[in-house]
Amino acid sequence: MSRRPGRARSSQDVEHAGRVTLTDCPVRGGDRVCAPLHRVTTWSTDGGSVKDVCTCSCGRRFSISHPDAAEHLVAPIDPGRxxxxxxxxxxxxxxDDVWPTDQEDDRAARGVAPVQTRVLHVSTEAVGRVTGDVRKLAKHMVKVMHRAPGVGLAANQVGAPLRMFVQVHKRAVPETIIDPEVRATEGTWRYTEGCLSLQVDDVEAPVVRPKWIQVRGRTLHGDVVEVTADEIVARICHHEIDHLDGIEYVQRLTGDDRDRVYGVMADDGIDLEWLPGSPY
Structure with a gap:
């Protein structure tokens, strides 16, 4: 998912209300303060204690006892010890099979596979055990994502048919999520998206997606994690998991937005048979 302009924090963004510090969030923008938007529950591979915390998209942490704390949409599945x-x-x-780091294409960010590359349009395969090559892939993906710049990147966007993605809000939720499974969604909201695999002028468009998502997966350490995400973090998770299922964001468009974007792509010479409609 491509990056959209952010908002820098200033020294005037802090307000104190009694013992509570209200801080304008540098990620949420729009003068909105930090809030416990996301719930992250982690089970260690060594059978250690379960970690359960709420976070803001900027990474600020909150107790799960906070009155506004996010709750999982469905009860997390405890994997036991x-x-x-x-x-x-x-x-x-x-x-070694990844898309070349310096590969150039007019329709994609450097090092990213463009639309009409087969690996982008088919479902990825479960990763399984986290090997040294999987860790190298995650490091490569983070580098490509930041260089683009983008806010998220799926493994098949760098030519790897593995079910894993990375995202920039690593202080809020794990930077790398392996074998993600969508367990629940709720609500809807509309937000403009773009894609590092489709860098064509005038194809960014508002996509209607579920507002909240609950994802179960594993970290690079092998720990099991369940994340319930809201706002931009939820949007990134939806977008990247779509990639892992072989779906490009334009396939979620409907109505006039779809007609306009598909017209632009056709004019650019893209074979639209690669991108059949798949709206929520």
Missing amino acids: AVAVPAGISETWRV
């Missing part, structure tokens, strides 16, 4: 790792493609996949 033994965290089973499913079989996956990581046992045979090698990081």
Whole structure:
């Protein structure tokens, strides 16, 4: 997912109300203060204590007892002390197969596969065990994402058919989420999106997606994590998981927005058969 302009924090953005410090959030923007928007529950692979915390998109942490604390949409699945790792493609996949770092294409950010690349339009495979090559892939993806710049990147966008993605709000939720599974969604909201695999003028458009999402996956450490996300973090998770399912954001468009964007892509010479409609 491509980056949109942000808002810098100033020294005048802090307000004190009794013992509570209200801070204009540098990520939420619009003079909105930090809030416990996201709920992150983590089970350690070594059977240690369960960690449960709420975060703002900027990374500020809140107790789950906060009166406005986010709640999971459905009860998290406790994996118990033994965290089973499913079989996956990581046992045979090698990081040498990624899209070349300096690969240039008029329709994509540098090092990113453009639309009409087959790996983008088919579902990815479960990662399974976190190997050294998987860790190298995550590091490569973070580098490509920041250089683009973008706010999220799926593995198949760098040519790797693995089910994992990275995102920039690493202080709020894990930077890398492996084998993500959508467990629940709720509500709807409309927000303009773009994509690092579709860098064509005038194709950014508002996409209607669920407002909240609850995702279960694993971290690079192998820990099991369940994240209930709101606002921009939810949007990024939806967008990147769509990529992992072979869906480009334009496939979610409807009505006049779809007609306009598909017209622009057709004029640019993109074969629209790669991008059949798939609205929520």
